[in-house]
Amino acid sequence: MLPIGSCTIANPEVYPIYMRAVIATLEAHGAKVAVADYESEPLEGESYSVTVVLQFDPRPAAHAWYNSPEYREAISLRTDNAGGFILFAVEFTMPAWCPGIVLFPWWLVSAFGR
Numbered sequence: 415m416l417p418i419g420s421c422t423i424a425n426p427e428v429y430p431i432y433m434r435a436v437i438a439t440l441e442a443h444g445a446k447v448a449v450a451d452y453e454s455e456p457l458e459g460e461s462y463s464v465t466v467v468l469q470f471d472p473r474p475a476a477h478a479w480y481n482s483p484e485y486r487e488a489i490s491l492r493t494d495n496a497g498g499f500i501l502f503a504v505e506f507t508m509p510a511w512c513p514g515i516v517l518f519p520w521w522l523v524s525a526f527g528r
Contacts (some may be wrong), residue, residue: 415476416469416505420454420462421498432491439488443479445470462498476502 423429440447449467456462470476479485480500 415471415473416448416467416503417476417480417500418468418503419464419466419498419500421464421492421496422462423464423496425495428491428495432488432495435488435491436485439479439482439485440468442484443470443475443482445475445479464496464498473504 446469447466448469449465451465452463454461454463454465468476470479480502
C-alpha cells in the first residue's frame with residue numbers, strides 16, 4: 415500500500431513540528447519513505463510543492479498507521495498549516511498477458527475484451 419500525499423505548506427514554522435511527530439509514527443508502523451520532494455514539478459492539474467510517497471507492507475499496515483492515535487494526534491498540524499491531499503494507492507503489478515514493460519490504457523484493454 416502506498417499512501418501518497420501532496421501539499422503546499424502555508425505555515426512553514428509549524429511544518430517541522432508535524433514532520434517530527436509523523437516520523438515517529440512511521441517508524442513505529444514500519445513505513446519506508448519512497449519519495450519526499452519539496453520542489454515537485456507539476457505537469458497537469460492542481461499543483462502542490464510537496465509530494466511524499468510512503469511504502470507499507472503488509473497492506474493493512476497503512477490503514478493501521480493512518481488510524482493510529484499517534485498519527486491522528488499529529489494530523490491537525492498538517493491540515494491546519496498546509497493545503498493538499500492524502501490518498502492510498504496499491505502498487506502496480508504487470509499483468510501476465512502484457513509483454514515487456516509496455517503499458518496500455520485500461521479503456522483500450524477493456525474495449526478489446528482482454
